[in-house]
Amino acid sequence: MPLPTRDWQKSVQNRLILEHEALAYEGLDVVADQKIARLNVEQLHAYKEVTYSVLNNSGKIFFLNGPAGTGKTFVYNTITDSLRSQGHIVIMVSSSGVASYY
Numbered sequence: 001m002p003l004p005t006r007d008w009q010k011s012v013q014n015r016l017i018l019e020h021e022a023l024a025y026e027g028l029d030v031v032a033d034q035k036i037a038r039l040n041v042e043q044l045h046a047y048k049e050v051t052y053s054v055l056n057n058s059g060k061i062f063f064l065n066g067p068a069g070t071g072k073t074f075v076y077n078t079i080t081d082s083l084r085s086q087g088h089i090v091i092m093v094s095s096s097g098v099a100s101y102y
């Protein structure tokens with residue numbers, strides 16, 4: 001197979017990356033800070049552990065567990081808003097249940 005003669009990535013860019021970068025909007029950092037300020041002690045601990053791992057390229061894997069309605073999704077959304085506002089791409093996935101339809 002012939003090799004590409006130019007770097008298409010540079011001129012066209014990756015559509016999926018562009019879509020995800022578009023999820024960060026002006027003011028998202030303020031929204032993230034407001035959510036961080038509302039986290040309780042345990043939520044803040046989880047938030048700090050995950051973001052520290054991301055920002056330091058530690059590559060850790062986390063399992064956030066807790067009874068229904070205790071704020072797990074709130075933590076996910078806070079982490080997502082915070083990292084997106086800092087220029088990171090965050091992709092949320094789900095393997096089962098209603099959440100996996102979205």
Ligand SMILES: Nc1ncnc2c1ncn2[C@@H]1O[C@H](COP(=O)(O)OP(=O)(O)OP(=O)(O)O)[C@@H](O)[C@H]1O
Pocket residue numbers: 038039040043066067068069070071072073074075
């Ligand atoms: N620190 C917080 N400050 C204000 N509201 C919060 C906080 N944490 C959670 N909530 C609110 O509490 C409700 C339940 O939180 P959330 O949906 O995150 O729980 P969950 O653990 O993901 O629940 P489930 O396991 O049922 O999906 C939501 O309305 C959420 O916005």
